[in-house]
Amino acid sequence: MLQAALMEAMAVARGKGVQFPPNTLSDMLRHIGGMPAHAKSSMLEDLEHGRRLELPWLNATLVRVAEEVGVPAPIHRFIATILKPFVNGSIGSVRL
Numbered sequence: 001m002l003q004a005a006l007m008e009a010m011a012v013a014r015g016k017g018v019q020f021p022p023n024t025l026s027d028m029l030r031h032i033g034g035m036p037a038h039a040k041s042s043m044l045e046d047l048e049h050g051r052r053l054e055l056p057w058l059n060a061t062l063v064r065v066a067e068e069v070g071v072p073a074p075i076h077r078f079i080a081t082i083l084k085p086f087v088n089g090s091i092g093s094v095r096l
Contacts, residue, residue: 003029005075012062015069043083052089055080 006028010020046053059080066073 001075002032005079008066008073008075009062011071012066012069012073015071016065046089047086050089053083053087055083055087059083
């Protein structure tokens with residue numbers, strides 16, 4: 001899923017005219033693969049601590065830009081949709 005999300009983000013950026021070196025995706029995946037097993041994304045840290053999520057500025061914006069440039073972004077749309085109820089930092093009775 002992470003690789004698909006990265007590929008979507010790169011496709012959206014390409015739709016905006018951004019060009020990437022040929023090894024960009026493999027370099028990102030190698031970097032991520034070298035992270036410690038206990039590493040977490042900042043959004044997961046925020047969710048776990050009941051803080052407001054960066055969702056509107058990250059995944060939701062990527063979805064909006066994807067629509068503008070005509071690039072599908074189903075992974076980011078899924079992430080934005082599933083996390084929307086928690087955007088203000090309340091996780092209620094959800095157990096992580």
